[in-house]
Amino acid sequence: MRVEYDALRGNYDLAHNFYFVSKKFKNARGMITRGIFDNGSVKNISPVRGLCAPQPPPGEMNVTFDVTISPDGKTLYYSNAVVATSGQPKNSQISVATKDTDGGFTRLSNSDEVFEKVNALASRVYNSAPSPDGLAFFFSPNMLFAGPAIYVATRSSTREPFGSPRRVEATQDDSPFTFSLFSFSEMGGVSPDGKYLYFHRVLDKARSQIYVLKRRD
DSSP: OBOSSOEEEEEEOTTOEEEEEEGGGOBTTBSEEEEEEETTEEEEEEEOTTOOOOOOOTTOEEEEEEEEEOTTSSEEEEEEEEEOTTSOEEEEEEEEEEEOTTSOEEEOTTHHHHTHHHHTTOSBEEEEEEOTTSSEEEEEEEETTTEEOOEEEEOSSTTSOOOOOEEOGGGOOOOOOOSSSOOEEEEEEEOTTSOEEEEEEEOSSSOEEEEEEEOOO
């Protein structure tokens, strides 16, 4: 896939609307961007209206990143992060927005409630990966002294908040995490049929690999 922008993690809905993060539109409208995936390229690229990063503390930056769109194109998940001037993220939380009639998005008024237990797990949570039915939510928290990992939170209805997260043990390699010996897993995405989970595992400072898990029915 070819995108004519400095692009970061994204995905597309069933109508081939491709959502991603672009540094080109790092302004008052945020960094979330949309285009049309067509014949191997993303065309008609423009910033997504309505999702602005909140005002950061003095002397720091605030960015919106890690966008994921639902298959029907109506629900968008993303993270807001406060970043120090050194470039290191200080904290990040996950939010959810719904599509407006004009094509923009509005953050749900109960977004904080929906992700209360998810965002409470660590100061930095990111890599949103909902299941197609919206009842399971995979993500990556960066746990103090344990490093990043992959967790899942579930709910019985899309009208309810997500419950207490639990670690997805099958994505772990049981290697100890230290700041000199990197070995950790981070969430990628869930297939449109909900049967496969994709993630990558950082093996050390120079190597990483992509893995896939198949759901047990």
